[in-house]
Structure formats: C-alpha cells, structure tokens
Amino acid sequence: MLGQESIVASQVRMEAALKLSAFFLSIMCLSLATVCLAETDHEKALIGTWEYRQAAGESFDNEGEILQIARNNGLLHCVYFGLEREGDHGLFYTAVKIKDLTVKSNGEVSFTVPERDLFTKRPKNVQEAGHDKLRSAGFTRNELQMRGHLQGDRLTLHCTSKSNSCPDGVMVFLKGKWSPR
Numbered sequence: 814m815l816g817q818e819s820i821v822a823s824q825v826r827m828e829a830a831l832k833l834s835a836f837f838l839s840i841m842c843l844s845l846a847t848v849c850l851a852e853t854d855h856e857k858a859l860i861g862t863w864e865y866r867q868a869a870g871e872s873f874d875n876e877g878e879i880l881q882i883a884r885n886n887g888l889l890h891c892v893y894f895g896l897e898r899e900g901d902h903g904l905f906y907t908a909v910k911i912k913d914l915t916v917k918s919n920g921e922v923s924f925t926v927p928e929r930d931l932f933t934k935r936p937k938n939v940q941e942a943g944h945d946k947l948r949s950a951g952f953t954r955n956e957l958q959m960r961g962h963l964q965g966d967r968l969t970l971h972c973t974s975k976s977n978s979c980p981d982g983v984m985v986f987l988k989g990k991w992s993p994r
Contacts, residue, residue, distance in 0.1 A: 863986035893926045905931035908942040926957035
C-alpha cells in the first residue's frame with residue numbers, strides 16, 4: 814500500500830508541475846505574441862513603395878531613390894533603386910536587394926545597400942539588372958548603411974558610408990507616389 818500511495822503522490826506532484834509549467838509557458842507565449850504583433854504592425858506599414866527625392870535648388874530632382882518592400886514566405890524583402898550622381902559623367906541607376914533588413918517593435922529600421930552595378934537607364938527590377946550585366950556602365954563597391962525610424966507615411970533614414978557615397982545624410986522617404994508634402 815505504501816508504494817501505491819507514493820506513486821499517487823508522485824503523479825499528483827507531476828500533474829501540478831505540468832500545470833505550473835503550462836501556465837508559465839502560456840504567459841511566455843502571450844508575451845512573445847505581443848512583441849511579434851508589434852513588429853508585424855511595423856512590418857505591415859513598411860510594405861509598399863517608398864521614394865526619396867533630393868532637393869535641387871528650390872525644387873526637387875525629377876527622379877529619386879526608391880525602396881520596394883514586400884513580404885515573401887513570411888519575410889520582408891526590399892529592393893533599392895538608387896541614383897548615382899557622378900558629376901560630369903552623368904546620372905546612373907542601380908537596382909539591388911538590400912541586406913540585413915531589421916525592423917524593431919519601436920519602428921526603428923536598419924539595412925545595408927550593398928555594392929551595385931551602374932546603368933544608364935533605370936532597371937525595372939532586380940532581375941533585369943542581373944540580366945543586363947553586360948550593359949552595365951560600371952559599378953560601385955561602396956555600401957550604404959541606413960538606419961532610421963518609421964512614422965506614418967514617412968521613413969526617415971540616416972545614411973552613412975565609408976566613402977561619402979550617400980545621396981544625403983538624412984533621407985526622408987515618403988510612401989506611395991512621391992509629391993512634395
């Protein structure tokens with residue numbers, strides 16, 4: 814009899830431990846879900862087309878840098894369509910997938926624009942840029958480090974690079990079709 818009482822007592826303790834573990838696990842899952850929902854909200858807000866136009870005197874350039882952000886297989890992917898202003902050599906275009914995209918729950922966004930090929934006309938997409946390598950007008954190995962904050966329909970990014978290759982130190986991208994707001 815004493816053996817059965819011991820077994821029953823062990824089962825009761827084990828059930829209590831399992832219930833307590835399940836309780837703590839559900840609290841952890843709820844906590845994680847809250848963080849994930851916050852990140853998902855910022856990620857959802859980022860999806861779309863964003864454009865930055867550089868000031869040109871009292872107006873703005875006719876064309877600008879473009880970010881196209883989409884979700885694919887549960888992950889965010891971004892293509893940077895850039896302009897490379899090369900003084901007397903003219904204006905060149907780039908299209909490249911960004912690296913290391915991070916979106917934090919507070920709306921902070923960071924990523925790297927890697928080395929890229931230069932083209933005399935803007936590629937429609939990354940695939941076209943990849944197939945047009947023979948028609949490339951050159952390349953730049955200068956990476957751009959972008960870090961900033963998402964707030965509504967504005968994505969304010971601070972750009973840094975080792976070779977001063979940033980279009981501007983602070984770039985305010987607007988969501989959707991660009992207009993001077």
